Amino acid sequence: xxxxxxxxxxxxxxxxxxxxxxxxxxxxxxxxxxxxxxxxxxxxxxxxxxxxxxxxxxxxxxxxxxxxxxxxxxxxxxxxxxxxxxxxxxxxxxxxxxxxxxxxxxxxxxxxxxxxxxxxxxxxxxxxxxxxxxxxxxxxxxxxxxxxxxxxxxxxxxxxxxxxxxxxxxxxxxxxxxxxxxxxxxxxxxxxxxxxxxxxxxxxxxxxxxxxxxxxxxxxxxxxxxxxxxxxxxxxxxxxxxxxxxxxxxxxxxxxxxxxxxxxxxxxxxxxxxxxxxxxxxxxxxxxxxxxxxxxxxxxxxxxxxxxxxxxxxxxxxxxxxxxxxxxxxxxxxxxxxxxx
Amino acid sequence: xxxxxxxxxxxxxxxxxxxxxxxxxxxxxxxxxxxxxxxxxxxxxxxxxxxxxxxxxxxxxxxxxxxxxxxxxxxxxxxxxxxxxxxxxxxxxxxxxxxxxxxxxxxxxxxxxxxxxxxxxxxxxxxxxxxxxxxxxxxxxxxxxxxxxxxxxxxxxxxxxxxxxxxxxxxxxxxxxxxxxxxxxxxxxxxxxxxxxxxxxxxxxxxxxxxxxxxxxxxxxxxxxxxxxxxxxxxxxxxxxxxxxxxxxxxxxxxxxxxxxxxxxxxxxxxxxxxx
Amino acid sequence: xxxxxxxxxxxxxxxxxxxxxxxxxxxxxxxxxxxxxxxxxxxxxxxxxxxxxxxxxxxxxxxxxxxxxxxxxxxxxxxxxxxxxxxxxxxxxxxxxxxxxxxxxxxxxxxxxxxxxxxxxxxxxxxxxxxxxxxxxxxxxxxxxxxxxxxxxxxxxxxxxxxxxxxxxxxxxxxxxxxxxxxxxxxxxxxxxxxxxxxxxxxxxxxxxxxxxxxxxxxxxxxxxxxxxxxxxxxxxxxxxxxxxxxxxxxxxxxxxxxxxxxxxxxx
Numbered sequence: 001x002x003x004x005x006x007x008x009x010x011x012x013x014x015x016x017x018x019x020x021x022x023x024x025x026x027x028x029x030x031x032x033x034x035x036x037x038x039x040x041x042x043x044x045x046x047x048x049x050x051x052x053x054x055x056x057x058x059x060x061x062x063x064x065x066x067x068x069x070x071x072x073x074x075x076x077x078x079x080x081x082x083x084x085x086x087x088x089x090x091x092x093x094x095x096x097x098x099x100x101x102x103x104x105x106x107x108x109x110x111x112x113x114x115x116x117x118x119x120x121x122x123x124x125x126x127x128x129x130x131x132x133x134x135x136x137x138x139x140x141x142x143x144x145x146x147x148x149x150x151x152x153x154x155x156x157x158x159x160x161x162x163x164x165x166x167x168x169x170x171x172x173x174x175x176x177x178x179x180x181x182x183x184x185x186x187x188x189x190x191x192x193x194x195x196x197x198x199x200x201x202x203x204x205x206x207x208x209x210x211x212x213x214x215x216x217x218x219x220x221x222x223x224x225x226x227x228x229x230x231x232x233x234x235x236x237x238x239x240x241x242x243x244x245x246x247x248x249x250x251x252x253x254x255x256x257x258x259x260x261x262x263x264x265x266x267x268x269x270x271x272x273x274x275x276x277x278x279x280x281x282x283x284x285x286x287x288x289x290x291x292x293x294x295x296x297x298x299x300x301x302x303x304x305x306x307x308x309x310x311x312x313x314x315x316x317x318x319x320x321x322x323x324x325x326x327x328x329x330x331x332x333x334x335x336x337x338x339x340x341x
Numbered sequence: 342x343x344x345x346x347x348x349x350x351x352x353x354x355x356x357x358x359x360x361x362x363x364x365x366x367x368x369x370x371x372x373x374x375x376x377x378x379x380x381x382x383x384x385x386x387x388x389x390x391x392x393x394x395x396x397x398x399x400x401x402x403x404x405x406x407x408x409x410x411x412x413x414x415x416x417x418x419x420x421x422x423x424x425x426x427x428x429x430x431x432x433x434x435x436x437x438x439x440x441x442x443x444x445x446x447x448x449x450x451x452x453x454x455x456x457x458x459x460x461x462x463x464x465x466x467x468x469x470x471x472x473x474x475x476x477x478x479x480x481x482x483x484x485x486x487x488x489x490x491x492x493x494x495x496x497x498x499x500x501x502x503x504x505x506x507x508x509x510x511x512x513x514x515x516x517x518x519x520x521x522x523x524x525x526x527x528x529x530x531x532x533x534x535x536x537x538x539x540x541x542x543x544x545x546x547x548x549x550x551x552x553x554x555x556x557x558x559x560x561x562x563x564x565x566x567x568x569x570x571x572x573x574x575x576x577x578x579x580x581x582x583x584x585x586x587x588x589x590x591x592x593x594x595x596x597x598x599x600x601x602x603x604x605x606x607x608x609x610x611x612x613x614x615x616x617x
Numbered sequence: 618x619x620x621x622x623x624x625x626x627x628x629x630x631x632x633x634x635x636x637x638x639x640x641x642x643x644x645x646x647x648x649x650x651x652x653x654x655x656x657x658x659x660x661x662x663x664x665x666x667x668x669x670x671x672x673x674x675x676x677x678x679x680x681x682x683x684x685x686x687x688x689x690x691x692x693x694x695x696x697x698x699x700x701x702x703x704x705x706x707x708x709x710x711x712x713x714x715x716x717x718x719x720x721x722x723x724x725x726x727x728x729x730x731x732x733x734x735x736x737x738x739x740x741x742x743x744x745x746x747x748x749x750x751x752x753x754x755x756x757x758x759x760x761x762x763x764x765x766x767x768x769x770x771x772x773x774x775x776x777x778x779x780x781x782x783x784x785x786x787x788x789x790x791x792x793x794x795x796x797x798x799x800x801x802x803x804x805x806x807x808x809x810x811x812x813x814x815x816x817x818x819x820x821x822x823x824x825x826x827x828x829x830x831x832x833x834x835x836x837x838x839x840x841x842x843x844x845x846x847x848x849x850x851x852x853x854x855x856x857x858x859x860x861x862x863x864x865x866x867x868x869x870x871x872x873x874x875x876x877x878x879x880x881x882x883x884x885x
Binding site for chain 2: 044045046070071072074075076077078080084086087088097098100101102145146149
Binding site: 559578579580582584 | 699701702705769771774776777796797798799800801805808809812813814
């Protein structure tokens, strides 16, 4: 089961070219408004592109302008942020919906629903109505409902976004199990989702794919600023020098490369914030100015006009950091990963 | 967010009645006036009835014929309203097409037309000298009564249902489609079940309107006992010679209408709760 | 006071207010001037209120105009409706000076209700007629033809005067009709004939005359056996009893009778 999509929709500024092998899960990352939901809509048959084609397993989903398969014929299930469980059916009725809608006998449909409810850990709430379910329970039922349709392609649009962190963590593991051998496209903002659930990632910005590849590669060695942002890394672009990199604005950094690169070639340098040392201004290191502080539990992400550092809150307080404070940054050459651009 | 965080917070006392209704007092007064405006005339009529004579007045053959005819035709008209009105409401709510606003206005026309004008319009189409040249022999027949009642009652169902369909939106239908349900399956298993309360209330309104229909029936179908003389027409005739009978029959009509509305409302309540 | 207590108090006070307001208007207050008639021309003045049966509409309106010309300073206002409706209104206290009914039975009801002042006199008579759509599509030639199967005959319901008269004709001729509709008013019968829905309808001779070329009529000699009499009476609830009496005299007098005869009414 392989998926191929090439389509564009001028009205939303989207133009994409994606490929996915059978059984793989692709994480679609990107800022809000990048067009991720539009891509899912095209695959599901709910959004009509201006031009393009998509094929799943050899079946043409659409090939404009001549062919357009209606949503109910595609075998493509869509799971959204909101569970959207049918209010007039019980959880069990919801999960059995696809089977009953395609003509399966009552007994067989019931079995399938029971099976999926237990696989997603929702068998306890089978007889409840959607209004009586918590967010996490509803999402479990929604996952069960989508998969009980035995889709050839599963689409998930930020399925964990509206859940509590703890509930999301549990559900993420459930998703990992049920998506293991399925062809799926998952839209998410969360890098953890990508690492755990996706074999490949594609980064969408302003309607086009700016980077795609196997998950670990892309996220460990981002080539695009937004990818670096999502992966929580700092990304610099510049040219290869003898020691490392000279960035476009003149900063010289020593670094290490994974493969030989000729001097003067365009390169990127990726730096993990936790490996950046921050010191009072004037001391040895790269002069920089703090642009923002983003606290997260007991750590603070300190953004500067050069690199981003990750410091304990106590240190930030001690140094009396605030936007505009001058600081000095240090990073060891082995923590600066240089790669061809 | 842990569940233990809130246990120490102060708990609100478990009162079942709120301290205020949330509605200003002068509003209650005006609402009461409105209610009395409707209730007092009905109460006055109840007081006017000669209760000793009541059973005899309402059990005459002409009265019984009229009541049964009214019930038969109104129920048939309501069924026709459902069969025609549900598709109309669906198209008006979900299918964008040019001129939709105009079509909606025309469909709702029977609401504002005086019923007699409705009857004249029906004659203009079905009458012997009408557009169809009397090809359909409906004149002076019971089907003519059903046609007249359906004509005036249809907008109630369409109006009630279209509003509900618009509010419900079509997100559930999109999900159902991705689960493999074709358009007809989506209609019967998702769309309609979600608007059952609106269908019920629309049907009740249509039934009540059909039951009380007078002007169009008189103009289009005529008035013959057991064939076309519905209860309102019977009341109108009884006024000439037996005003007491007219009042008694009016109460029967009111009682039937109240019963239908109460039953349908009662049946609708659990449905409303189910789809909330 | 609790919320529900306030509501009850407000409702009670408003109910009392409403009943007081509606109760006040029932009694009419005499306001018009009742000047005595002067001998020379018709000297009746002031507004005269006349309640008359619907079938008298066009003739009485014409008579009203002529009365006003003959009695400068007078103004006749009419209320035309079904006779029993009018009796109900009079019983409820509606102000009127004159009442003209479409048959004697209804006039008896008025007398029994105690709304009349003085004895009723007959002002006109009316007989039935057979009206057919222009061109007589069903080729009706006599009263007996109305009973033929397949003929769509429309009549008045027996509860109204013209229907009672129709029943009498049926009895006297021995022909039983099976009408397709029994209307509550003769206007509705006429309407169905004019529109062509009915093959024939039994209405008054005056209705046929009044409809002009919208209907044709079929000779109906048996009609003269059943005569419908229109009585007229003074009513004491109005403001202008003298004017009312003058109007009655006018209508029963030579001028009035000429107008009635021209419309197709018979002599009282």
